[in-house]
Amino acid sequence: MNSGVAIYPGSFDPITKGHTNIIERGLELFEHLIVAVAVNSSKKTIFSVEERLEQLRDMFADNDRVIVDSFTDCLLVDYAKQRKAHAILRGLRTVSDYEYEFQMAHANRHLAPDIDTIFMMTESKYSHLSSTLIKEIVRYGGACHEMLDPQIEQHLKNKMK
Numbered sequence: 001m002n003s004g005v006a007i008y009p010g011s012f013d014p015i016t017k018g019h020t021n022i023i024e025r026g027l028e029l030f031e032h033l034i035v036a037v038a039v040n041s042s043k044k045t046i047f048s049v050e051e052r053l054e055q056l057r058d059m060f061a062d063n064d065r066v067i068v069d070s071f072t073d074c075l076l077v078d079y080a081k082q083r084k085a086h087a088i089l090r091g092l093r094t095v096s097d098y099e100y101e102f103q104m105a106h107a108n109r110h111l112a113p114d115i116d117t118i119f120m121m122t123e124s125k126y127s128h129l130s131s132t133l134i135k136e137i138v139r140y141g142g143a144c145h146e147m148l149d150p151q152i153e154q155h156l157k158n159k160m161k
């Protein structure tokens with residue numbers, strides 16, 4: 001299968017190797033992936049939307065099947081409709097992700113019955129990763145090169161200075 005357009009939404013504050021793994025695998029299923037920086041009202045972010053967009057654009061500059069964008073003042077499903085995407089891609093790491101993702105997928109399906117959420121299990125070597133945890137590791141000088149792209153690690157270190 002390799003069809004259509006899917007949205008891969010997230011806070012990406014910052015993007016981790018767990019996210020990039022989902023993007024790489026998502027490209028096996030979809031012709032184009034729109035990696036969309038979005039606002040999660042329950043999270044306080046360290047990078048602005050513009051900074052996150054710039055980081056993602058640099059990262060996927062050579063891949064014309066990855067479109068980097070953001071939406072900040074509408075629902076995900078409305079954004080998906082605008083972009084003519086027929087699926088939302090999300091990674092699942094642990095059982096604790098499940099409840100939140102379950103609620104979100106059902107709410108989105110209720111709002112837009114023609115858009116499906118597709119879940120991918122995060123590769124086990126990345127299943128313990130979260131942007132929140134990584135920010136804490138970097139803040140206290142821990143090594144995180146196995147979790148982050150080197151450029152993103154540098155951005156994070158600069159931000160924490």
Ligand code: PNS
Binds near residue numbers: 039040103104107
């Ligand atoms: O990376 P995250 O923080 O888990 O991503 C969550 C995100 C940004 C995808 C979610 O909060 C979202 O879709 N926000 C946009 C507003 C919206 O549609 N909210 C209702 C979701 S049911």
